[in-house]
Amino acid sequence: xxxxxxxxxxxxxxxxxxxxxxxxxxxxxxxxxxxxxxxxxxxxxxxxxxxxxxxxxxxxxxxxxxxxxxxxxxxxxxxxxxxxxxxxxxxxxxxxxxxxxxxxxxxxxxxxxxxxxxxxxxxxxxxxxxxxxxxxxxxxxxxxxxxxxxx
Numbered sequence: 001x002x003x004x005x006x007x008x009x010x011x012x013x014x015x016x017x018x019x020x021x022x023x024x025x026x027x028x029x030x031x032x033x034x035x036x037x038x039x040x041x042x043x044x045x046x047x048x049x050x051x052x053x054x055x056x057x058x059x060x061x062x063x064x065x066x067x068x069x070x071x072x073x074x075x076x077x078x079x080x081x082x083x084x085x086x087x088x089x090x091x092x093x094x095x096x097x098x099x100x101x102x103x104x105x106x107x108x109x110x111x112x113x114x115x116x117x118x119x120x121x122x123x124x125x126x127x128x129x130x131x132x133x134x135x136x137x138x139x140x141x142x143x144x145x146x147x148x149x150x151x
Contacts, residue, residue, distance in 0.1 A: 004037040008045040015045075023048060023062055055085055 005012055018024040024044055026035035044065070051061045060081065067074050109119040 004041055004045065007042050008049065010045065010049070018045075018048060018058075021058055021062060023058065023065055055089065 004010075005015060015024065019026070024037075024041060027038045027041065028036040030036060047065070048058075048061055051064060052058075056064065063081075064078075067077065106120040106123055109123055112119075
């Protein structure tokens with residue numbers, strides 16, 4: 001297993017996981033029980049790593065590895081899978097952009113004079129949020145009196 005992990009830059013645990021999932025199989029074992037892998041195993045491992053970098057999860061990679069690429073439906077199945085992955089990624093990008101916008105808004109709230117109450121923290125809190133202070137924990141609502149919020 002050591003040669004395979006070194007050649008592919010993966011851990012022993014990853015190889016064992018791929019074996020349990022049926023993605024990779026040793027070609028044999030030594031007399032002492034060590035797993036033996038060949039060049040085909042290295043190619044499979046490289047395929048797994050490339051597919052992961054392309055956004056496929058291990059379950060999807062298992063399907064890809066067991067697909068007969070000469071089958072007439074293989075290309076149509078791959079196209080459908082890719083379309084689903086692209087759609088999911090587009091949704092994730094929208095979500096990430098929203099998160100970025102919120103973080104930028106919070107950061108912008110920090111522009112100005114430093115003071116005892118961080119405006120970004122205040123924007124994160126709901127009206128009934130409790131905040132720590134020197135006297136213990138008190139309601140944010142009581143703390144917000146006189147604090148102006150700009151959105």
